[in-house]
Amino acid sequence: MKKSIKSWKFIPCLVLLLALSLIVGGCGTNSQTDAAGKEAYKIGAVIDISGNSSSLGVPERDTLKMMEEQLNAKGGINGHPVELEILDNKSTEQEAVTAVKGLIDKGVLAVIGCSSSGPSMAMIPTVQNAKIPMISLAAASSIVEPVSERQWVFKTPQSDIVMVNKIIGYLQSNNLQKVAFMSMNNSYGDGGKKTFAVAAKESNITIVAEEKFAADDKDMTPQLTRVKASGSQAVIVWAIPPSASILTKNFKDMGLTIPLIHSHGVGNQNFIDLAQGAADGVILPIGKLAVADQISADDPQKKVLDNYITDYTKKYNSAPNSFGGYAVDAFNLLVNAIEKAGADRTAIRDQLEKTQGYTGISGIFNMSAQDHNGLKPDSAVMVRIENGKWKLIK
Amino acid sequence: MGEQLLQLLFSGLTVGSIYSLMGLSIVSLFNITGILNLAQGEFVVIGALIAVSLCSIGMPMIVVFPVSILLAALLGGLIERLTINRARGASNLNMLIITIGISISLRGLALLIWGTDTYSLPAFTKGGPLFLGGAALNPQSIWIFALAVVNFAGMYLFFEHTYWGKAVKASVNNRTGARLQGINPHTISLLAFVTAGGLGAAAGVSIGPITMVTYDMGFMLGVKGFVAAAIGGLSNVSGAVIGGLFLGILEAFSSGLISSSLKDAISIIILILVLLFRPEGIIGAKRERKI
Numbered sequence: 144m145k146k147s148i149k150s151w152k153f154i155p156c157l158v159l160l161l162a163l164s165l166i167v168g169g170c171g172t173n174s175q176t177d178a179a180g181k182e183a184y185k186i187g188a189v190i191d192i193s194g195n196s197s198s199l200g201v202p203e204r205d206t207l208k209m210m211e212e213q214l215n216a217k218g219g220i221n222g223h224p225v226e227l228e229i230l231d232n233k234s235t236e237q238e239a240v241t242a243v244k245g246l247i248d249k250g251v252l253a254v255i256g257c258s259s260s261g262p263s264m265a266m267i268p269t270v271q272n273a274k275i276p277m278i279s280l281a282a283a284s285s286i287v288e289p290v291s292e293r294q295w296v297f298k299t300p301q302s303d304i305v306m307v308n309k310i311i312g313y314l315q316s317n318n319l320q321k322v323a324f325m326s327m328n329n330s331y332g333d334g335g336k337k338t339f340a341v342a343a344k345e346s347n348i349t350i351v352a353e354e355k356f357a358a359d360d361k362d363m364t365p366q367l368t369r370v371k372a373s374g375s376q377a378v379i380v381w382a383i384p385p386s387a388s389i390l391t392k393n394f395k396d397m398g399l400t401i402p403l404i405h406s407h408g409v410g411n412q413n414f415i416d417l418a419q420g421a422a423d424g425v426i427l428p429i430g431k432l433a434v435a436d437q438i439s440a441d442d443p444q445k446k447v448l449d450n451y452i453t454d455y456t457k458k459y460n461s462a463p464n465s466f467g468g469y470a471v472d473a474f475n476l477l478v479n480a481i482e483k484a485g486a487d488r489t490a491i492r493d494q495l496e497k498t499q500g501y502t503g504i505s506g507i508f509n510m511s512a513q514d515h516n517g518l519k520p521d522s523a524v525m526v527r528i529e530n531g532k533w534k535l536i537k
Numbered sequence: 538m539g540e541q542l543l544q545l546l547f548s549g550l551t552v553g554s555i556y557s558l559m560g561l562s563i564v565s566l567f568n569i570t571g572i573l574n575l576a577q578g579e580f581v582v583i584g585a586l587i588a589v590s591l592c593s594i595g596m597p598m599i600v601v602f603p604v605s606i607l608l609a610a611l612l613g614g615l616i617e618r619l620t621i622n623r624a625r626g627a628s629n630l631n632m633l634i635i636t637i638g639i640s641i642s643l644r645g646l647a648l649l650i651w652g653t654d655t656y657s658l659p660a661f662t663k664g665g666p667l668f669l670g671g672a673a674l675n676p677q678s679i680w681i682f683a684l685a686v687v688n689f690a691g692m693y694l695f696f697e698h699t700y701w702g703k704a705v706k707a708s709v710n711n712r713t714g715a716r717l718q719g720i721n722p723h724t725i726s727l728l729a730f731v732t733a734g735g736l737g738a739a740a741g742v743s744i745g746p747i748t749m750v751t752y753d754m755g756f757m758l759g760v761k762g763f764v765a766a767a768i769g770g771l772s773n774v775s776g777a778v779i780g781g782l783f784l785g786i787l788e789a790f791s792s793g794l795i796s797s798s799l800k801d802a803i804s805i806i807i808l809i810l811v812l813l814f815r816p817e818g819i820i821g822a823k824r825e826r827k828i
Binding site for chain 2 (some may be wrong): 192193194197198200201328354355356357359360361362364365366368369371372384385388389395396397398413416417419
C-alpha cells in the first residue's frame with residue numbers, strides 16, 4: 144500500500160516532463176516569408192559537428208552557414224529566401240537517421256550530409272524511401288554506388304577510386320611494389336581498403352600487410368609493429384584525425400623510414416597540428432584547395448578556390464580546408480538545381496543528375512545517370528607535407 | 538620476432554600505465570568514500586583541457602602541470618560540495634548514479650568551453666624515442682609509468698602503513714564508529730574528491746601528449762580504469778596497478794599478434810569473466826575482507 148502511494152508522487156512529475164517536452168518540441172521553426180511574400184525554401188543538413196569526425200564537420204557547418212548568409216543577402220533562389228537547418232549527428236549512425244527523419248517531417252526539399260561515410264550510409268535507406276535528394280560530404284564510393292539503388296543520393300568529395308588511382312600512380316612512378324595497408328575500422332576505412340585492394344591487384348602491387356584500428360584508439364604501435372615486420376616498401380593509411388595523427392606520431396617514434404602515404408581524410412591543418420611535427424614527409428592525394436596558391440593561374444578552378452579562401456578567411460579568421468570545400472559544392476549544386484526545378488523534389492533530383500561543367504572547389508562536376516559524383520582523376524593532386532605545409536608534388 | 542614482442546610490450550606498458558592511473562584514482566575514492574566514481578574519466582579530460590588552455594597562453598609545462606592539478610582539485614571539491622555532500626546518507630547506488638550525472642555534466646561543460654576539437658599537449662621532455670633492443674620507447678611513456686608508480690607508492694603507504702590511511706578506510710565501514718573517534722566523514726569525503734580531481738588532472742596532463750585530448754574521451758578511459766580496478770578487486774591499490782598493466786599488455790599483444798579488431802572486446806570479456814568468477818579480484822583481495 145505504501146508503495147502505491149509513493150508511486151503517485153511520480154505521476155505529476157511525469158506529466159510535467161511530458162508537458163515540457165511538448166512545449167520544447169512545439170517550438171520548431173515556422174517557415175518565414177520574406178518581404179516580397181515568397182515562401183522560404185527549406186534545406187536540411189546533417190553534419191558530424193561533435194564526436195570523432197568533428198574535425199570534418201565543424202568547417203562544413205561554418206561553410207554552410209556562410210553560404211546561406213551570402214545567398215540570402217543576394218536575394219535567395221529566384222526571390223525565395225533559403226532556410227537551412229543544420230543538425231548534429233554526433234558522428235553516429237543512429238543520430239544521423241533520427242536527424243534526417245526529423246528534417247523530412249519538417250518538409251525539407253533536400254538534405255546535405257553527413258560528413259563521414261558511416262552516418263551517410265545510414266541515412267540512405269531513409270532518403271531513398273522518402274524520395275528526398277541527398278548530397279553526401281563523405282568519401283566512400285559505396286555512398287553513390289550502385290546508382291540503381293541510390294537514385295536520390297549524390298556526393299561531392301572525390302570518390303575513393305579517384306584518390307586510390309592517384310596513390311597507385313605515385314607508387315608506380317617510385318617503383319614501390321610491396322605495400323602495407325592500414326585503415327580505420329569503419330565505412331571510410333573499409334571503402335578505401337576495398338577500392339585499393341582491387342586497384343592494387345590490377346597494377347601488380349602486392350599488399351603484404353593489412354591492419355585495422357578503431358577511431359578512438361590511442362596507440363597504433365602494435366599494428367605498426369606488424370607492418371614493420373612485413374617488409375613493406377610503403378604504408379598506405381586510410382583514416383582521419385585524431386587517429387591518423389596518433390598513427391603518424393607512432394610511425395615516426397618507431398623510426399620507420401619507408402614512405403607514409405595517407406588518404407584525403409587527413410586534408411586539414413588539424414592533422415598536421417595534432418601530429419606535432421611528425422606529419423612532415425607524409426604524402427597524400429588531396430583536392431586543389433589545399434595548394435590553391437601553388438597551382439597554375441590558368442587552372443579553371445583557380446578563381447573559385449581563391450574566392451572561397453578569401454570569403455572564409457575573412458569570416459572565420461582561419462584558412463578553409465577540403466571538407467568545407469565539399470560543403471560549398473554540395474550547397475551550390477543544390478542551389479543550381481532548385482533554381483531550375485523549383486520546390487519539386489523529383490525535379491531537383493533530375494536536375495542534380497544533369498549537372499554538367501559545374502566548376503567547384505573539389506573539381507569540375509559532370510554528373511550522369513551512371514555517375515552521381517561526377518569528378519575525374521584530374522580533380523586531385525599529390526602533395527607532400529613539408530614544415531607543416533602542403534607542397535604540391537609536380 | 539623478439540624485437541616485435543618487445544615493441545608490443547612497450548606499447549602495452551604505456552597504455553597499461555594509463556589504465557593503472559585511472560584504476561588507482563577509482564580505487565582510492567572507493568576506499569575512502571565507498572563511492573564508485575564513474576566521472577573519474579571526466580576529471581582526467583577536464584584536467585588535460587585546462588592544461589591545453591594554459592599552454593596556449595604560453596605557460597611553460599613545469600608551471601602548467603601543478604596549476605592544472607590545483608584547478609582540477611578545486612573543481613573536484615566544488616563538485617563534492619554541490620552534489621555528493623547534499624546527497625549524504627543516500628545509498629551507494631544513488632551515489633553511483635549521481636557520479637554518472639556528474640560525468641555527463643562535465644562532458645557537456647567541456648563541450649561548451651573547449652568545443653569538439655582534438656587538442657595535443659607538449660611532451661614533458663623534448664627529443665625522440667629511445668631505442669632499447671631495437672624497439673622504440675617514447676620518453677613520455679616513461680613519465681606516465683613513473684607517475685603511476687609514484688601514485689601507487691603514495692597510496693599504498695597511506696592506506697596500508699599510516700594510522701590515518703587505516704582510519705579513513707575504517708570510516709567507510711562504520712561511519713558512526715569513525716565519528717565517535719573524532720573523524721568527520723564529510724571532511725574526508727571532500728578531501729577524497731579534491732584528491733580525485735587532482736590525480737585525474739595529473740593523469741590527463743601526462744597522457745595528453747600520447748592520446749591527444751578530446752572532450753568526450755573520458756568515458757572510455759573511465760571504463761578501462763574500472764576494468765583495471767575490478768580486476769584487482771575494487772578496493773585493492775596494488776590490484777588496480779597490476780590490473781591496469783595486465784589489461785594494457787593483453788590489449789597490445791592481442792592486437793599485435795592476433796587481430797587489432799579484438800582489442801576492446803577483450804577488456805569487456807575480461808570484466809565479465811572477473812565479475813562472474815572472481816568478484817573479489819584476481820589478486821587475493823580476500824585478505825582484506827577478513828579484517
